[in-house]
Structures are given as structure tokens and as C-alpha cells.
Amino acid sequence: MKMKKIMSLFMVGLLVFFVTACGNSQMKISEKENIKAAEENTQEQPKQFSDKVTVYMPSPAGLADKLAVGFKEKTGIEVELFQGTTGEILARLETEKANPIADVVILASWSDGLNMKSQDVIEPYKTDSTKNAVKGWVDNESKLFGYSASAVGVIYNTQIFPEMSDDWNELSDVKYKNLLAIPDPEKSGACKDFVAGYVNKFGWKDLEGMAKNGMIIPGANKAALEAVTTGEVGVLVAGVDYNAYSSIEKGEPLNIYYPKSGTVVNPRPAMIMKTAPNMDNAKAFIDYLYSDEAQKLVADAYLLPGREDVKADKRTNLKDITQIETDWEAMMKIADESAAKLNKICKK
Numbered sequence: 001m002k003m004k005k006i007m008s009l010f011m012v013g014l015l016v017f018f019v020t021a022c023g024n025s026q027m028k029i030s031e032k033e034n035i036k037a038a039e040e041n042t043q044e045q046p047k048q049f050s051d052k053v054t055v056y057m058p059s060p061a062g063l064a065d066k067l068a069v070g071f072k073e074k075t076g077i078e079v080e081l082f083q084g085t086t087g088e089i090l091a092r093l094e095t096e097k098a099n100p101i102a103d104v105v106i107l108a109s110w111s112d113g114l115n116m117k118s119q120d121v122i123e124p125y126k127t128d129s130t131k132n133a134v135k136g137w138v139d140n141e142s143k144l145f146g147y148s149a150s151a152v153g154v155i156y157n158t159q160i161f162p163e164m165s166d167d168w169n170e171l172s173d174v175k176y177k178n179l180l181a182i183p184d185p186e187k188s189g190a191c192k193d194f195v196a197g198y199v200n201k202f203g204w205k206d207l208e209g210m211a212k213n214g215m216i217i218p219g220a221n222k223a224a225l226e227a228v229t230t231g232e233v234g235v236l237v238a239g240v241d242y243n244a245y246s247s248i249e250k251g252e253p254l255n256i257y258y259p260k261s262g263t264v265v266n267p268r269p270a271m272i273m274k275t276a277p278n279m280d281n282a283k284a285f286i287d288y289l290y291s292d293e294a295q296k297l298v299a300d301a302y303l304l305p306g307r308e309d310v311k312a313d314k315r316t317n318l319k320d321i322t323q324i325e326t327d328w329e330a331m332m333k334i335a336d337e338s339a340a341k342l343n344k345i346c347k348k
């Protein structure tokens with residue numbers, strides 16, 4: 001009997017051992033499954049794109065519309081556009097500070113882009129899409145993307161002056177008395193950067209000479225060009241070149257040249273806002289701007305392409321434009337005050 005009791009106790013203990021072991025084994029399997037599930041959940045998920053991207057950009061309007069259509073066809077993402085001058089875009093951003101809307105902002109002024117960068121409102125984005133970008137047209141922090149550029153030149157009415165080749169400093173000659181206009185540099189980013197670059201390199205003497213010669217400021221780029229096209233004045237100083245090429249193509253009595261002492265070539269920065277509601281879409285839009293398709297649209301709009309391997313066949317290419325040496329940091333510091341001063345000294 002004693003032996004049977006011992007055996008019974010042994011069997012009970014053995015049964016308890018196996019039940020406990022199985023329980024522990026099941027617990028370990030369950031824990032492993034939970035850990036595996038947690039690891040799967042923490043793995044990077046595919047990017048979930050929203051259905052839109054909001055882009056603020058300056059003229060030409062036809063280019064903006066075509067880029068929007070092309071991007072949607074390629075990605076399925078709708079582009080909501082706000083188009084205006086650089087001044088209008090900056091003013092809108094200011095009013096929307098408390099409730100940011102823009103994902104991507106494009107300006108016609110590199111110095112204004114640098115100013116936005118200094119305010120720490122731009123999101124950096126390193127991408128292989130810019131591998132063929134024109135040297136210096138993407139900043140070293142990958143915040144400003146010069147996907148295109150314009151240059152300013154002398155645009156003249158060929159019915160008033162059949163031919164012109166005078167340098168900037170010769171435009172104060174009496175033969176141009178009351179026949180000069182210039183875009184408002186407080187509205188035109190390209191003109192503002194030209195004024196800052198010219199003053200930084202040559203000082204105020206030449207611009208003051210033009211002002212004394214009766215140079216007027218009819219408005220931003222479009223209004224200033226209209227003054228020359230209609231013959232109100234004969235010469236547009238620092239006129240944006242893509243507007244001239246487009247108007248000449250339409251048969252307007254205009255011509256353009258770049259003065260021999262040089263001009264400012266102005267990369268047009270595209271920037272991703274730090275507050276972008278659709279960040280992934282904004283990055284995709286930047287990549288699209290450097291695609292073959294988008295760069296061809298840029299060239300067709302009479303702008304300088306932002307890629308070195310893309311050439312324009314409807315306008316003067318970058319290598320054929322004599323440039324004023326630009327110190328963008330120095331220009332940024334004087335751009336606003338120089339624009340205001342030019343408005344003050346010129347005849348309205």
C-alpha cells in the first residue's frame with residue numbers, strides 16, 4: 001500500500017509537471033506571435049498619398065496649368081494652384097501663417113527664396129532627381145530647387161527703335177528721354193534681383209541716370225511690357241525675357257538683347273513648406289519638376305531649363321548669356337531696400 005501511495009504521488013507530480021510545461025510552452029509561442037506581430041506593425045508602411053497638392057507659383061500661367069495637368073496624369077494627384085506675382089505669393093503666405101495651406105511654393109526670385117530659407121520655413125529634401133541640375137541652382141541644404149530660370153534684358157519696340165545694342169549705362173542718353181520703363185521691383189521678383197545684383201556690382205549711378213531720364217514704373221512685368229508693346233515708351237529696362245520671346249512669337253513689334261556688361265540670370269526656386277499638409281505629394285511634385293516631360297514644358301514656355309542636359313530651342317540658352325557675377329547673400333540683404341529706393345526715384 002505504501003508503495004502504491006508513493007507511485008500515485010509520483011504520477012500526480014509528473015502530471016503537474018507536464019501541464020505546467022505545456023502551459024509555459026503555449027505562453028512562449030503566444031509571446032513569440034505577439035512580438036512578431038508587433039515587429040510587422042512597426043515596419044515602414046508604403047507611403048499613403050493624399051489626393052491633392054497645393055502649389056503657389058508665378059507666371060507664366062500656361063506653364064503652371066500644363067505642369068498641373070502633367071503631374072496629375074503621372075500620379076493621379078490633383079494640383080490646386082494659386083498663381084500670382086512673387087509679391088502676391090509672399091503676401092498670401094503671410095496672411096496664412098496661422099493656417100498654412102501651401103505645400104510647394106515657387107517664386108521668381110532666388111533672393112526671396114533665400115529669405116524664406118533664413119526664416120526656417122522650408123523643408124529639406126534630398127533627391128536623385130536633381131542629379132543633372134544646373135550647378136548652383138539647388139542650394140547646399142536641398143531646400144531651394146531652381147527647376148527653371150529667367151534672365152532680364154532690354155526689350156524694345158522695333159517701330160520706335162529698329163535696332164538697339166546699348167549697354168545699361170548708355171540708357172541715360174538723351175535719345176531715350178521719357179522713353180524708358182522698368183517693372184516694379186517690389187512686385188517683380190526677377191526685376192528686384194536684377195536691381196540688387198546691379199547695385200551690388202556697379203552701384204546706383206546708372207539706375208539713377210535712367211531715373212533722371214524719365215524712366216517710369218507702369219506696374220509688374222505684364223503691365224511694364226504692355227507699355228512698350230503699345231508704344232507708350234520705347235524701351236523696357238530689366239524686362240523678363242520669357243515674356244519678350246512669347247510676345248515676339250505672337251507677332252508683337254518687339255526685340256530683346258542682353259547688354260554686354262551682363263545681366264542677372266535668376267533661378268526660380270521651388271520649395272517645400274515645413275507646414276505642408278501633403279508632404280509626400282510635395283516631394284513627388286519636386287521630383288516631377290525635374291522630369292523630362294516637365295523640363296520640356298519649361299523650355300517651351302521660353303524659360304531656361306533647370307537641367308544642364310536640357311536645351312531650349314525657342315530662346316537664347318544659358319551659355320550664350322553674359323552674366324553679372326552674383327553674390328546672392330549680399331543681394332538678399334539689400335534687395336528690399338533697393339527695390340523701394342528705385343520706386344522712390346523713378347517717375348510713376
